[in-house]
Amino acid sequence: MFHIGDVEIKTPLIIAPLAGVSNGAFRDLCYDFGASLTYTEMISDKAIFYNNKKTLDMLEIGERHPISVQLFGSDIETMVYSAQYVEKNTRADIIDINMGCPVNKVVKTGAGSAMMLKEDETAMMVKRVCESVKLPVSVKMRIGYDKQHCNCLSLAKKLEDAGVKAIAIHGRTRSQFYEGQADWSYIKLLKDNLSIPVIGNGDVLSVEDFIRMKEETNADGIMIGRGVIGNPFLIAEINNYLNGKENYEVAYNERFAACIAHCERLSAIKGETAAMREMRGIAPHYISGLYNCSNYKRQMALMSSLKELKDILGEYEKNLVNRPEDVRAV
Numbered sequence: 001m002f003h004i005g006d007v008e009i010k011t012p013l014i015i016a017p018l019a020g021v022s023n024g025a026f027r028d029l030c031y032d033f034g035a036s037l038t039y040t041e042m043i044s045d046k047a048i049f050y051n052n053k054k055t056l057d058m059l060e061i062g063e064r065h066p067i068s069v070q071l072f073g074s075d076i077e078t079m080v081y082s083a084q085y086v087e088k089n090t091r092a093d094i095i096d097i098n099m100g101c102p103v104n105k106v107v108k109t110g111a112g113s114a115m116m117l118k119e120d121e122t123a124m125m126v127k128r129v130c131e132s133v134k135l136p137v138s139v140k141m142r143i144g145y146d147k148q149h150c151n152c153l154s155l156a157k158k159l160e161d162a163g164v165k166a167i168a169i170h171g172r173t174r175s176q177f178y179e180g181q182a183d184w185s186y187i188k189l190l191k192d193n194l195s196i197p198v199i200g201n202g203d204v205l206s207v208e209d210f211i212r213m214k215e216e217t218n219a220d221g222i223m224i225g226r227g228v229i230g231n232p233f234l235i236a237e238i239n240n241y242l243n244g245k246e247n248y249e250v251a252y253n254e255r256f257a258a259c260i261a262h263c264e265r266l267s268a269i270k271g272e273t274a275a276m277r278e279m280r281g282i283a284p285h286y287i288s289g290l291y292n293c294s295n296y297k298r299q300m301a302l303m304s305s306l307k308e309l310k311d312i313l314g315e316y317e318k319n320l321v322n323r324p325e326d327v328r329a330v
Contacts, residue, residue: 002197002220004037005136005165007066007093009221011036012214013238014168014199016225017070017096017140020278024062025265029258031064033232034239037221038067042098045073045082060269061091068094068138072101074110076125080132087133094165095133097126099141099155102174113174116145116155123158130163138166140201143186146175156190168199168223178226187217199223207237207247230285232258252290252320256313259286263309276304283309292319 002009015022015030017039027038040058047055048071061067069092073079083095099122101112108114115122130137139159144150156167169190171182182202191198199221200213210222228234233250240247263283266275284297296316303309 004068004094004138004197007136009036009066009197011239011242012219012221013210013235013242014221014223015039015228015235016168016201016223017042017068017098018225018229021229021282023058023266023278024060024269025262025275027067028062028064028265029232029262030228030235033235035235036066037094038064039096040067040069042070042072042101043082045071045075045078048082048085049078059086059090059092065091066093068092068096070096070098070140072098072106072111074115074122074125076128079125079129083129083133083135083137087135092135094138095129095135096138096140096168097129099139100170100174102142102177107174113142113145116141116151116174117149119151119155119158122155123162126159126164127162136165137163138168139164140168140170142170142172142174143183144173146173149173150186152186153189153193156194160194160196164196166197166199166220167194168201168221171200171202184213184217187213187219191218191220197221201225206234207241210238211241230259230282230288252287253317255286255290256317259283259313260306260310262286263306267306272306273304276306276309279303279309287316290316290320 013036015035015038019041022039022041030038043055043058069086071082086092086095098112099115106112141152143152152169167190169187171184171186187200197220200217200219201223204210204213204222204224205227213222237247263275263279266278280301283300287293287296296312299312
């Protein structure tokens with residue numbers, strides 16, 4: 001257990017903000033399986049400032065807590081405004097500032113990873129945000145913009161002085177995007193040199209990865225991102241480890257049930273048409289690794305209704321029930 005400001009985080013198991021994924025349906029599913037903290041998708045400060053309805057809908061927070069609202073932007077006035085808006089109009093527990101997004105359309109505005117290139121200006125903006133709200137403010141960053149600018153420690157110290165209550169660090173540079181291997185040594189570097197909680201992120205795809213990152217870095221929290229898309233069972237497996245329980249092999253029918261539950265929850269939030277567009281990219285992850293899954297993944301990529309998803313999984317179940325005992329999952 002650790003705290004971000006006065007917010008209690010009961011276990012080290014934290015789910016990263018994922019663009020196009022971290023909506024209310026996904027967050028609730030993660031809590032069902034044992035996550036201790038989740039984030040909203042990255043939300044534009046300017047979109048809040050200009051009262052964009054689609055963006056404001058992303059700020060809908062349900063009954064499950066704690067939750068951090070992640071904002072991105074580089075302008076002091078609109079970041080302060082959006083932070084105050086979140087505090088006043090949502091049930092957020094934490095406000096997080098994104099300094100890690102590597103996407104060009106974000107970076108070219110001076111936001112995301114670009115903020116790491118201007119330490120003093122960034123620290124000043126963060127200080128203003130921290131002073132403008134009562135909610136604890138955290139930051140998610142990378143180790144640097146590129147290999148020549150791995151300045152995460154110097155920036156993190158300035159952010160700590162500015163009032164930030166926790167820092168999450170992804171062990172890659174902006175120039176790496178999600179390629180190559182995450183360098184966890186920088187997570188340990190921050191943990192050894194800061195007094196606020198440090199959350200490690202990058203390449204945690206299994207219970208073994210979780211254990212190894214905790215042992216190598218001593219990070220207060222371990223953040224999992226892409227590894228839980230279509231695989232919330234990883235959260236349960238890590239919780240079993242934390243509670244001293246044995247893990248078990250997840251049956252295909254459990255995967256199918258979680259996929260349908262995810263889709264049903266998303267449909268309730270966004271409507272079936274919009275939900276199915278999103279699930280085309282998410283549902284195939286639920287069946288990855290199962291026997292003869294390729295054909296069913298292709299069907300999922302074209303589905304347009306919840307009934308179609310259920311029909312696809314129903315047909316697939318017949319295939320799996322009748323497969324020879326000596327055929328292994330591929």
